[in-house]
Amino acid sequence: LPGIFPGKVLQSRDELLPEYDYVVVGGGMAGLVVAGRITEKSQKTVLVIEAGPLVDGPAEYATLLQPGQWTAAFQYLWFGINSEPNKGLNNRTDAVLNGKVVGGGSAVNGLNYNKDSAGQYDLWATLTGSSKWGWDKFLPYLKKPEDFHPPTPEYKEELGATYDLSEKGQGGPIDTTYPPFRYPQTQAYFEALGAMGVPKTNGSIGRFWIPTALNPTDMTRSYSKIGYHEPASSRPNYHLLPGNQVTKILFDSNKRVTGVQYASGPGETTYTVKAKKEVVLSAGAVFSPKILLQSGIGEKKKLQSLNIPVVADIPGVGWNFQDHTRFDFKFSFTFNRTNDPLELQRNQTYYNEMQALYLNNQTGPLTLTVGNAGCALDLKSFTNTSTYTSILASALATNPIAALPSNIPATVKAGYIKQRIALLASIKASKIPVASFLSFLDFTPAVVLTKPLSRGFVTVNSASPWDFPIVDYRTHSDPFDMAVVTNGIRYARRILQTPPVVPYNPQEIFPGAEVTDDSSLAEAVRSTALATFGHPFGTCKMGKLQEGAVVDAELKVYGVKGLRVIDASIIPVATGPGPMASVYGIGERGAAFILGEDL
Numbered sequence: 058l059p060g061i062f063p064g065k066v067l068q069s070r071d072e073l074l075p076e077y078d079y080v081v082v083g084g085g086m087a088g089l090v091v092a093g094r095i096t097e098k099s100q101k102t103v104l105v106i107e108a109g110p111l112v113d114g115p116a117e118y119a120t121l122l123q124p125g126q127w128t129a130a131f132q133y134l135w136f137g138i139n140s141e142p143n144k145g146l147n148n149r150t151d152a153v154l155n156g157k158v159v160g161g162g163s164a165v166n167g168l169n170y171n172k173d174s175a176g177q178y179d180l181w182a183t184l185t186g187s188s189k190w191g192w193d194k195f196l197p198y199l200k201k202p203e204d205f206h207p208p209t210p211e212y213k214e215e216l217g218a219t220y221d222l223s224e225k226g227q228g229g230p231i232d233t234t235y236p237p238f239r240y241p242q243t244q245a246y247f248e249a250l251g252a253m254g255v256p257k258t259n260g261s262i263g264r265f266w267i268p269t270a271l272n273p274t275d276m277t278r279s280y281s282k283i284g285y286h287e288p289a290s291s292r293p294n295y296h297l298l299p300g301n302q303v304t305k306i307l308f309d310s311n312k313r314v315t316g317v318q319y320a321s322g323p324g325e326t327t328y329t330v331k332a333k334k335e336v337v338l339s340a341g342a343v344f345s346p347k348i349l350l351q352s353g354i355g356e357k358k359k360l361q362s363l364n365i366p367v368v369a370d371i372p373g374v375g376w377n378f379q380d381h382t383r384f385d386f387k388f389s390f391t392f393n394r395t396n397d398p399l400e401l402q403r404n405q406t407y408y409n410e411m412q413a414l415y416l417n418n419q420t421g422p423l424t425l426t427v428g429n430a431g432c433a434l435d436l437k438s439f440t441n442t443s444t445y446t447s448i449l450a451s452a453l454a455t456n457p458i459a460a461l462p463s464n465i466p467a468t469v470k471a472g473y474i475k476q477r478i479a480l481l482a483s484i485k486a487s488k489i490p491v492a493s494f495l496s497f498l499d500f501t502p503a504v505v506l507t508k509p510l511s512r513g514f515v516t517v518n519s520a521s522p523w524d525f526p527i528v529d530y531r532t533h534s535d536p537f538d539m540a541v542v543t544n545g546i547r548y549a550r551r552i553l554q555t556p557p558v559v560p561y562n563p564q565e566i567f568p569g570a571e572v573t574d575d576s577s578l579a580e581a582v583r584s585t586a587l588a589t590f591g592h593p594f595g596t597c598k599m600g601k602l603q604e605g606a607v608v609d610a611e612l613k614v615y616g617v618k619g620l621r622v623i624d625a626s627i628i629p630v631a632t633g634p635g636p637m638a639s640v641y642g643i644g645e646r647g648a649a650f651i652l653g654e655d656l
């Protein structure tokens with residue numbers, strides 16, 4: 058039977074068990090962690106159902122930005138989902154980026170692997186009101202997935218890499234390391250940050266080399282399929298069904314989960330599989346709320362309007378949506394031919410040489426993704442005192458609900474007010490990074506808003522599981538966010554004026570050095586910024602029901618029995634750097650809750 062990947066070789070659908078202890082919906086980043094750990098640590102049976110295919114090969118080559126590799130990875134995305142017209146981006150829409158393949162986002166992403174600050178995870182604990190979370194509690198789970206391979210002392214010295222081994226995992230299923238190659242301009246960017254006075258740190262606020270999720274031996278992608286699925290696939294209690302979409306979660310009259318429905322496509326036969334203990338929803342922050350809503354869990358009024366029978370009135374489903382927005386400059390630089398990453402696209406002979414270098418020696422530019430000279434800063438670090446004071450003062454003086462949609466449920470509103478106050482307190486105390494300054498391989502900087510105060514939503518406008526979700530980023534609806542980005546642009550310009558960058562002759566093409574005032578910068582942002590970095594968060598947030606949460610501190614969905622959400626949607630406040638390290642940690646934390654373990 059095409060599509061069934063077995064723990065043992067299954068020859069037909071009949072060999073799928075009629076009932077599993079656990080059914081995991083979504084074999085992406087977190088889902089495979091959960092399934093892998095349960096089958097490793099217990100005799101319990103687990104079925105993972107993944108909408109995308111199981112593929113070997115192309116996705117495992119590390120890089121995204123090289124010709125061929127980019128295309129290979131991108132064929133494994135959900136296609137055709139466009140966001141709602143975004144008022145904060147001149148009514149433009151964005152392609153909604155999510156992996157649709159075994160491995161999910163971990164199979165297609167940029168590989169940058171870094172966790173956020175202690176302040177970030179403490180903020181989650183404050184908002185969730187639970188001692189089960191927080192930096193001290195979560196750190197062991199952040200470490201558990203990782204097998205960090207430190208550079209040689211010489212390479213460490215050469216890079217200027219800083220890391221704290223006590224915060225790194227070693228021996229976990231996901232390899233992380235520093236790629237063996239970097240362009241001189243990336244090193245120059247790192248030095249430029251130093252010239253700006255940004256301190257070297259071990260990877261949350263400051264400047265740091267970001268490890269990437271690479272197998273250090275062959276420099277291929279290390280991701281949840283290899284790290285968690287492959288070891289599980291030899292266990293008799295693990296089954297994976299790719300190429301099938303879960304269409305509904307099923308409940309009995311006591312609101313206890315009984316199983317799920319699934320099908321391989323619209324119009325195809327719908328099957329049911331039972332779950333004895335739990336269903337775990339790990340479809341990611343765009344699809345988990347969609348599945349909940351179409352299964353009858355969400356705001357009652359909304360469900361009734363779509364004739365979806367109400368199982369539980371949980372108003373928070375789909376709200377609290379966040380992503381990292383991204384503003385890209387256009388610059389021209391003077392490079393030697395081989396320092397220009399575009400040479401790989403222009404010159405097939407050169408590309409072939411670099412590909413041979415990669416395949417034979419595991420080095421060269423094909424070991425790179427988006428650039429890994431990291432810089433994430435708290436607000437104070439990239440603004441002057443008066444700007445910092447005025448941005449914060451106006452954020453604090455703003456009516457906290459002014460920017461929220463008028464139809465937002467009361468509990469969600471209450472939760473957001475609490476969240477905004479706590480977020481601003483952490484920002485004021487410089488405990489969390491609000492922006493990152495990413496340099497792409499050709500040097501071009503991007504200003505990434507990492508702690509938006511704006512909140513969007515994901516919802517549905519039909520009961521059909523085959524209709525795409527409605528995704529509204531509501532970018533920059535809170536004026537604080539635009540103030541962070543415009544001041545980030547000013548700061549990024551200064552980085553590119555420092556001595557390490559000058560030899561590359563940076564010339565700003567867009568927005569253009571003459572564009573300096575707030576309103577012109579804001580227009581440049583509205584007309585070109587992206588609403589998403591493919592980092593959706595928060596749509597089934599953990600916390601208190603009366604504060605608009607969907608899951609409790611053990612990730613159990615309120616109002617029903619036997620259902621958890623374990624993926625990026627439970628995150629209450631977006632992580633500063635990329636979500637990957639945190640989402641693997643959430644997978645580990647969730648699995649430990651299920652197994653009754655506590656590190």
Ligand SMILES: Cc1cc2nc3c(=O)[nH]c(=O)nc-3n(C[C@H](O)[C@H](O)[C@H](O)COP(=O)(O)OP(=O)(O)OC[C@H]3O[C@@H](n4cnc5c(N)ncnc54)[C@H](O)[C@@H]3O)c2cc1C
Nearest residue numbers: 083085086087108161162166167303341591625635636637
């Ligand atoms: C292009 C791109 C680049 C990125 N780069 C980075 C980076 O460099 N660093 C970083 O930290 N993060 C990065 N990310 C983000 C990171 O990959 C995600 O945060 C992470 O994958 C989220 O994990 P998840 O388990 O929540 O969801 P996912 O990994 O998205 O997994 C969800 C899975 O559920 C499946 N699914 C959905 N609906 C159904 C259904 N009804 N039935 C069955 N299956 C279903 C999906 O197909 C998917 O495989 C990037 C993401 C993208 C898309």
